[in-house]
Amino acid sequence: MSGFDVTVVGGGLVGAAIAYGLAGKGLKTAILDEGDIAHRASRGNFGLVWVQGKGHGRPEYATWTLTSAELWHDFAQQLQDETGIDVEHSNQGGVFLNLSAEEEVGHRAVLEDIKRSLGNRPYSFEFMDRAALLDWLPGLGPDVVSGCYSPHDGHANPLKLLRALHQAFQARGGQYRPHHPVTAMTAINGGVRLTTPDGDIESAKVVIAAGLGTQRLAAMAGLYAPVGPNQGQLLITERVDAQLKLPTNLVRQTGEGGLMLGFSNEEAGYDTMTRPVLLKNIAWRCRQAFPFIGGLKVVRSWAALRIMTPDGFPIYDRAPEMPGVHVATCHSGVTLAAVHAQRLPDWIAGAALPDDMTCFETGRFNVQAVS
Amino acid sequence: MNEPASHDLIVIGAGPAGMAAAVAAARHDLDVVLLDDQPAPGGQVFRNVEAVVAKSPSRAALLGRDYGYGALFVDAMRQSTVDYRPETDVWQIGEDGTVGTLSPAGTALISGRRIIIAAGAMERPVPVPGWTLPGVMTAGAAQTLLKTSNLVPDGRVAMVGSGPLFFLVARQLLAAEADVVAVLDTTSDENYQAAQKVILGALKFWRDLLKGRRWMREITKSGVPFHHEVQDVRIFGQDRADGVSFEAKGIEHQIEADIVLLHEGVIPNQHLARSLDCAVRWDEEQLCWHVDCDTWGATSLERIAVAGDSGSIGGAAAATHRGRLAGLDAARRLGTIDEATRDRLGKRDLQADQRLASLRLFLDRLYRPRREVLVPPEDGVVVCRCEEVTAGDIRQAAALGVTGPNQAKAFTRAGMGPCQGRNCGLTVSAILADAGGMAAADVGQFRVRPPIKPITIDELADLAVDDPLE
């Protein structure tokens, strides 16, 4: 009997952050992970800690995101204290670039809607013209109509974040088990038994945070948690001396100096091939925003399979048919890492999901499931 | 510049395999495009052979007849209907037959009904302490400088390594009167037993074996310090290579040098094939990954074949046979010859290729790299040259539970530099296998994605396509 208090199935940004938080509460925690070539959305993450534009039509999501962004700085600092790893969190704000008047009009309408829906909660944004942005974004191109600056936005290094979470988790006494895909889940007295090719794990509680594997695993516990792949292609250039002071929705400069470019959204199934035409479009559009990047070499491209629920919002739920089993999955693993580490563990430990989080339960999909 | 529709066959690489494939296919009425990144054909083994044979008699004599024969291959290629395009980098290929090219005229996308990848080989990385210092190069680099640029090393040269190319270059540099101050043979004495077991099959290649022995004798007769069973190699120097220290048969040595040339065999130059995620297989004899293909070079992907060393190491002669087989098979698959004709025309190449396998096995065993070349024991050794990631960094990641190279890449940045893991991939995987007690076959290798060669944002953004998305 391996006897864990909580077993998190999935070692990506979501699973690792939750597990880190649980281990910090003194719970005996394990992470079960797959192998080297698993879908691994975390490795394809753009790295934004992003607030603006999120939660349109779902103010609870906007609130959840805002809370996480506010907690992020301390969260990053704590990780650095525990591991020595600087996850390069910058929270000076971020800019959403509008390359046409229509884009600007549409974006403004969305943000004003969100602000209204949040009532009293501070939610700031400011549309600025190109000249005003040049100090922060040198070389911003003439095709940029405007940029929407939000002080709530920021960015971090998603790979360093993942490493720091794993390192801190293990330093807190957590057990990491790679090559342990879960093939079955059974209710047992006092918890759940997870079957893996390398033996059974028994745990009082389980958190399914397995990205694209979540749906299959949730079904084992009788929960319908629809997630599908949404392919994003990304490019990164050779290292450049520091230029961009703020991240944007199209381009951000990493800590090492490379410029990361990307925005594409493809329904491409589970295909992880990058396509030249899509890469061309990314290059073209990002060059529109920053013409000076034209001479920089592309060093890598990758296609990341990001997690998408039908409405784009996270899933947080418990499985009524298998007590102890929880599901946690979302699209924005970096942005929500802070709340995943500092808020969700309370819920998993037994607290009720806050009122304003019940909208993330799987019940909202039942209508679709039936039809 | 845009190529509208398709060609029949696109061959990538104008070395012996690529030229043989292109010529064979063209002979059977296929429309063939042969792409190569160099200004002249020949690949590595026949680099610059046309110019050397035509204009440089001393170099031709130094490089030998085996090199000179390459001029005949190049001639056959030039006489054929093959559309040969030099100075053309391939930065992307697709399962659907598209090929992204970069030439002096810019980027383009062309497409073929079939692609044969004949990208050849590269030298196995030799991660010893000090290997990143200026003045340290590969033995092949010295030979390339001789072939392409008519240059020989100036200054004291220490050579460290093992394998046919190593001894060939040693003797060529001696014959060129370079100041070779030491030839340090790292061949492990354990290899002789394993090689003996398969020598019978290699005996039909007695001419090649005798040639090898002659090279060794020439080196010995030159009087240059020639040490055997060399291990624990370290290159010392502050800002550049000043020499090499090593242990040979229990005795420590130190030799000063201005240039240190390393070589521990060759491995497939496989990034193009791997970017397609085609099936691969770990080979324990060659200690590298092979593209899984049939005897005609057909891979697990419908339109993609490989020929020559980029699939698995066979050497120049085998590459020529495999190239012809792939070219014939392309003609069969694209309908200009039938299967019986293909089999008849390919019979001799098939037999020759199979024969050569026994020589190859003997050489693989005789020159198997020492463990310390594959898994550097010292933590401080740089493994990823581009990102300056050390063996210790990889082992630290393994201690965190990282079991595969892609996770290691995410955690350490190994493989994220411009060489895209060409020079660190095998080492990273070997260290992880060693640290985790796993088989190399189970650890896997870096996932490879385009651009396979660097292209600029401009070159990518200005790629001409028929249907740009908006």
Place this chain on the structure above:
Amino acid sequence: MFRPYRDTDDATVRIHFEGQALDVPAGETVAAALLANGVSVFRTTPVSGAERGPYCMIGVCFECLVEIDALANRQACQIQVRDGMQIRRQAGAVAAVP
């Protein structure tokens, strides 16, 4: 580091390395031309500033990166010299000009 062997061709072009004029054989690769003129350090790395020179000479190691005619990180072993070419060591990351 390297010197010409035999049967040298006389045709040369003039290139500049770090401002210094060099007459080198026409058709030569930039890497070979520099090596033949005693240059062993081609760049300093963007990671640590370590000095590096060519390693493989066949375009797979990316150590021979130099700045050619104001374009950064060009593989010297893959590019042929041209009259008037201006070559500089690649000093760390690309200095972008926004």
